[in-house]
Amino acid sequence: xxxxxxxxxxxxxxxxxxxxxxxxxxxxxxxxxxxxxxxxxxxxxxxxxxxxxxxxxxxxxxxxxxxxxxxxxxxxxxxxxxxxxxxxxxxxxxxxxxxxxxxxxxxxxxxxxxxxxxxxxxxxxxxxxxxxxxxxxxxxxxxxxxxxxxxxxxxxxxxxxxxxxxxxxxxxxxxxxxxxxxxxxxxxxxxxxxxxxxxxxxxxxxxxxxxxxxxxxxxxxxxxxxxxxxxxxxxxxxxxxxxxxxxxxxxxxxxxxxxxxxxxxxxxxxxxxxxxxxxxxxxxxxxxxxxxxxxxxxxxxxxxxxxxx
Amino acid sequence: xxxxxxxxxxxxxxxxxxxxxxxxxxxxxxxxxxxxxxxxxxxxxxxxxxxxxxxxxxxxxxxxxxxxxxxxxxxxxxxxxxxxxxxxxxxxxxxxxxxxxxxxxxxxxxxxxxxxxxxxxxxxxxxxxxxxxxxxxxxxxxxxxxxxxxxxxxxxxxxxxxxxxxxxxxxxxxxxxxxxxxxxxxxxxxxxxxxxxxxxxxxxxxxxxxxxxxxxxxxxxxxxxxxxxxxxxxxxxxxxxxxxxxxxxxxxxxxxxxxxxxxxxxxxxxxxxxxxxxxxxxxxxxxxxxxxxxxxxxxxxxxxxxxx
Amino acid sequence: xxxxxxxxxxxxxxxxxxxxxxxxxxxxxxxxxxxxxxxxxxxxxxxxxxxxxxxxxxxxxxxxxxxxxxxxxxxxxxxxxxxxxxxxxxxxxxxxxxxxxxxxxxxxxxxxxxxxxxxxxxxxxxxxxxxxxxxxxxxxxxxxxxxxxxxxxxxxxxxxxxxxxxxxxxxxxxxxxxxxxxxxxxxxxxxxxxxxxxxxxxxxxxxxxxxxxxxxxxxxxxxxxxxxxxxxxxxxxxxxxxxxxxxxxxxxxxxxxxxxxxxxxxxxxxxxxxxx
Numbered sequence: 063x064x065x066x067x068x069x070x071x072x073x074x075x076x077x078x079x080x081x082x083x084x085x086x087x088x089x090x091x092x093x094x095x096x097x098x099x100x101x102x103x104x105x106x107x108x109x110x111x112x113x114x115x116x117x118x119x120x121x122x123x124x125x126x127x128x129x130x131x132x133x134x135x136x137x138x139x140x141x142x143x144x145x146x147x148x149x150x151x152x153x154x155x156x157x158x159x160x161x162x163x164x165x166x167x168x169x170x171x172x173x174x175x176x177x178x179x180x181x182x183x184x185x186x187x188x189x190x191x192x193x194x195x196x197x198x199x200x201x202x203x204x205x206x207x208x209x210x211x212x213x214x215x216x217x218x219x220x221x222x223x224x225x226x227x228x229x230x231x232x233x234x235x236x237x238x239x240x241x242x243x244x245x246x247x248x249x250x251x252x253x254x255x256x257x258x259x260x261x262x263x264x265x266x267x268x269x270x271x272x273x274x275x276x277x278x279x280x281x282x283x284x285x286x287x288x289x290x291x292x293x294x295x296x297x298x299x300x301x302x303x304x305x306x307x308x309x310x311x312x313x314x315x316x317x318x319x320x321x322x323x324x325x326x327x328x329x330x331x332x333x334x335x336x337x338x339x340x341x342x343x344x345x346x347x348x349x350x351x352x353x354x355x356x357x358x359x360x361x362x363x364x365x366x367x368x369x370x371x
Numbered sequence: 372x373x374x375x376x377x378x379x380x381x382x383x384x385x386x387x388x389x390x391x392x393x394x395x396x397x398x399x400x401x402x403x404x405x406x407x408x409x410x411x412x413x414x415x416x417x418x419x420x421x422x423x424x425x426x427x428x429x430x431x432x433x434x435x436x437x438x439x440x441x442x443x444x445x446x447x448x449x450x451x452x453x454x455x456x457x458x459x460x461x462x463x464x465x466x467x468x469x470x471x472x473x474x475x476x477x478x479x480x481x482x483x484x485x486x487x488x489x490x491x492x493x494x495x496x497x498x499x500x501x502x503x504x505x506x507x508x509x510x511x512x513x514x515x516x517x518x519x520x521x522x523x524x525x526x527x528x529x530x531x532x533x534x535x536x537x538x539x540x541x542x543x544x545x546x547x548x549x550x551x552x553x554x555x556x557x558x559x560x561x562x563x564x565x566x567x568x569x570x571x572x573x574x575x576x577x578x579x580x581x582x583x584x585x586x587x588x589x590x591x592x593x594x595x596x597x598x599x600x601x602x603x604x605x606x607x608x609x610x611x612x613x614x615x616x617x618x619x620x621x622x623x624x625x626x627x628x629x630x631x632x633x634x635x636x637x638x639x640x641x642x643x644x645x646x647x648x649x650x651x652x653x654x655x656x657x658x659x660x661x662x663x664x665x666x667x668x669x670x671x672x673x674x675x676x677x678x679x
Numbered sequence: 680x681x682x683x684x685x686x687x688x689x690x691x692x693x694x695x696x697x698x699x700x701x702x703x704x705x706x707x708x709x710x711x712x713x714x715x716x717x718x719x720x721x722x723x724x725x726x727x728x729x730x731x732x733x734x735x736x737x738x739x740x741x742x743x744x745x746x747x748x749x750x751x752x753x754x755x756x757x758x759x760x761x762x763x764x765x766x767x768x769x770x771x772x773x774x775x776x777x778x779x780x781x782x783x784x785x786x787x788x789x790x791x792x793x794x795x796x797x798x799x800x801x802x803x804x805x806x807x808x809x810x811x812x813x814x815x816x817x818x819x820x821x822x823x824x825x826x827x828x829x830x831x832x833x834x835x836x837x838x839x840x841x842x843x844x845x846x847x848x849x850x851x852x853x854x855x856x857x858x859x860x861x862x863x864x865x866x867x868x869x870x871x872x873x874x875x876x877x878x879x880x881x882x883x884x885x886x887x888x889x890x891x892x893x894x895x896x897x898x899x900x901x902x903x904x905x906x907x908x909x910x911x912x913x914x915x916x917x918x919x920x921x922x923x924x925x926x927x928x929x930x931x932x933x934x935x936x937x938x939x940x941x942x943x944x945x946x947x948x949x950x951x952x953x954x955x
Binding site for chain 2: 149150161162221
Binding site: 639 | 891
């Protein structure tokens, strides 16, 4: 049995402008100690997946499919049951730590909170344990301070401490490097990796940055317009992409010539017929605009493209 | 910085108090003494001189401040009493009526308002509608209606007067209905403000993160949202204190209670301007004090202010 | 951008908006709708009947007609005071937010001082000195009720002035007055409207309260005046519910409709904010 398995997960948001199909038919598997990166441009639905797993989406979202964690379908749980999974079994680190931490509580109280609500241990012991973790993460003395008194990088450390203090089985990081400069990116990734390996968790790294994916994950899923278009071992996929979108994405990276992908990101309300990438695809065939390709598996490599069948 | 603001406010209001009787139409002396005073012409001249009304305004203003510093707010010819002790004596009773409701209303209003902002259900919608209706009704009309129903029809509460014997039980019997009404009135205002504030905070990222940490439903509201939601509205609640106090005045009038409300009512009947102005001054000082307390409270609750 | 898609869609079907519209129409058309002349005397203390659907008062005036004509005074004072207050608040708030610097300091300092004066007691004092008339009461309230709006407008203008199109207009060299009127205010109107409605509502309650104190216009039959007479001339103790209930219900209903419209505008604005 896999640790986590998504089966045909679809997410739709009902908005005044129409219904937005943020994720369509997403299936993937995460094993223990696995590290998986989900990459794609902003708005492709990768963060939606992470929030859908923990059922953190707003009320106007409707989610179908199933999210199986250790044999239990998270989507069928009651709110009370899923709240016991959140933070304890599956934890998440958001991309904007200074806004995700509560402005009027001290860091120490926030980091120790999961111990109080999940384990019910006495406040003093919880605070003591949180102090130890903060010290280990290089936040000596920051516990008595408030988020507004710390830098963004320190707040991120505090949030990572808070999300990992219960040694969850799965740690999800939603764009942890967005807005950080190059040296900070390295620090953040090292911190996440050390926390992950120390607690033996699996990692889901959500990022738009292929370098981040490469250095932090064994496997990768590339998303375009709410769909997984390519999935496999990270090195294989990034060094030798099969899907035209993965190729284009790689070439749009700064170290690879910064060539932007031609055309516009499609509307998520009314996505293109057939293959969703076909309006921008240089290798487009007739069938591409008519029929939607499925995600085909060949030797552990999944590709959603008519040319790769 | 903030203290300066209060001092300036007080200065402006006291100056306004000086200016109003002199700027308003009619004889300044009548405006200062009230219209319920009938004096002989000689006496009028004498008082005019005594009050310094034939001096230039600048000197009158200095005299005015000297009197203020000596805690002299003038003399009421209608009540045959200096204004300040008269007002303070009545203020006691009004505070007895207004203070419990301010506290009850703040607790009840913020708590229920927070819950209503947190979850939208048929019962919270009904609650919102009820509080909205109370909010929209002039307090004196609410008082009249309930006096009519509970006093006149059902006979549960006395129709008139505040303290017939002065014993504690008697006072409670008389004050119960007005206190309940005032509490509802004050709660309705706090409810509407708090509900809006929680609706806004509910969408913040830290609330989502609290959920992601495994907090369950109202735990998020009470452990994380409540304190953030109440911060911006502490000052609003303090500013609203003036409104709630005015509500108390009207409720006193309806219930013929012995307090500021009836003092103002009879001062209006006899155009006893010194009492009117003195009452206004004391009420304003109370509202300013409430705002200062709110400021201090804000600093205690918000580390971002305290840190500075 | 002004009032929002969802607000535009939901306002016409909002019961509050419909009720308020009905009151407005009654106020405008009261000479045609009222069954009697509100000053004409019939038999006093009549209960509701076919000829007098809401009975008569102690003077024998027809209450339904009084009520219809009363809506003119109550709504007129409320709207008038709110328009004055909104104009003042907008001008002061927009100038403070747009020009910033010393202008901001001075204007907001004045606003803070006015904000702390308890408005109703001050109105009572001023009204006591003056000969009460509907216009005077409107003016006094209008000149006092602008403070919280000025603050709201200022903080919104502070946001708007940093937006690209305002910067662009400045670079091109449009005069400030032009920029404020054509660029800044249209993007501020959606914070002004809900507050305007609340101001109408609180001015209506204040007018009713002043009338209750006998400080209302004695020549204008407002709803507050009707309750005042019912209270002071024995309508309550004689159980003439048709005398005091209708004006009270009218005040509550019209204030309720204004407050609910204001809430609707406020909430749909926030929803849009989230959707975008």
